Structures are given as C-alpha cells and as structure tokens.
Amino acid sequence: MTPYEQGLAALRAAQYPVPVRSRGVIALLEENCTVCMVCARECPDWCIEIDSHKETLPPRTERGRPRVLHVLDRFAIDFALCMWCGICIEACPFDALFWSPELPPATRDPAELVHERAELRAWLATVPAPPALDPAAAPAKEQQDADRRSGPG
Ligand code: SF4
Numbered sequence: 316m317t318p319y320e321q322g323l324a325a326l327r328a329a330q331y332p333v334p335v336r337s338r339g340v341i342a343l344l345e346e347n348c349t350v351c352m353v354c355a356r357e358c359p360d361w362c363i364e365i366d367s368h369k370e371t372l373p374p375r376t377e378r379g380r381p382r383v384l385h386v387l388d389r390f391a392i393d394f395a396l397c398m399w400c401g402i403c404i405e406a407c408p409f410d411a412l413f414w415s416p417e418l419p420p421a422t423r424d425p426a427e428l429v430h431e432r433a434e435l436r437a438w439l440a441t442v443p444a445p446p447a448l449d450p451a452a453a454p455a456k457e458q459q460d461a462d463r464r465s466g467p468g
C-alpha cells in the first residue's frame with residue numbers, strides 16, 4: 316500500500332470529518348460548458364483534455380447567418396497531475412466546474428486518475444449547495460436587471 320493509500324484508508328477508517336467546502340474532485344456541469352477552452356488553457360499543469368466538433372445550425376431568422384456550435388466530445392481531468400489550485404473553476408466563464416469534497420479513489424494505476432466526462436458529471440451529486448445570501452445584501456446584478464425590465468413602465 317502506498318503512503319497515499321495508507322493516508323486515505325486512515326482518513327476513512329477514522330471517519331475524519333472532511334469540511335464540506337474541501338477541494339476533493341472537480342465536477343462538470345456539461346450543459347453549461349460551451350467548449351470555450353479557457354479552463355484547459357489556464358490550467359498550469361495541462362491536466363484538462365477537451366475534444367469537440369463543430370455543427371452548423373440554421374439561422375434563427377430568414378436573413379440571418381447559419382450558426383456554428385461547438386459540441387463537446389470529451390472532457391477529462393487527470394487528477395494525477397492536478398495540484399488542486401482551483402484556477403479552472405475560477406476561470407470558467409460559464410459556471411460549468413465545481414469543487415466536490417469527495418476524495419479521488421486510491422489507486423496504484425495513474426491512468427485510473429484520469430476522470431472522464433461521465434465520472435466528472437457524477438461528482439455533481441456531491442457538490443454542496445452554495446451558501447445562502449446575506450439577507451441584507453443588495454440583489455444580484457442580474458436580478459436587478461430583471462426587476463428593472465419587469466417593473467412599471
Ligand atoms: S485545479 Fe488547477 S491543476 Fe487541477 S485541473 Fe484545475 S487548473 Fe488544473
């Protein structure tokens with residue numbers, strides 16, 4: 316058993332209370348992902364791999380142009396390389412990545428630490444809900460805009 320595996324086994328045996336906001340694994344909400352590649356470019360360890368293809372959609376209006384859509388084919392994170400810096404999560408402009416407090420499963424095979432899209436999606440169920448807003452805080456800018464649009468006049 317490697318020191319990493321021993322550490323994990325000890326943590327689990329002791330049922331060590333992992334803080335709910337711990338950086339464990341990264342979850343992917345692929346519906347939000349636009350394949351912009353920002354996370355892959357910003358990752359200092361180059362541990363995010365993304366593949367996609369282009370699809371052309373018909374124009375929305377009669378005189379409009381056809382629209383080009385990037386469709387996600389592969390999204391993988393190599394947790395053998397990841398240094399848990401969180402830059403990918405901070406940099407994602409579309410809120411598609413989230414920290415989960417779950418620990419990656421212990422393994423002797425580094426290839427098993429490459430988590431593919433389905434595994435990253437499955438971690439979503441373990442992502443804690445965001446903290447409640449301060450009741451005295453001003454509404455979010457998006458809410459203010461929506462209120463203004465739906466307001467009188
Ligand atoms: S947490 Fe840091 S090292 Fe890990 S995938 Fe994200 S940007 Fe890369």
Ligand code: SF4
Binds near residue numbers: 351411
């Ligand atoms: S930065 Fe966000 S939206 Fe862009 S490719 Fe990464 S996960 Fe997808």
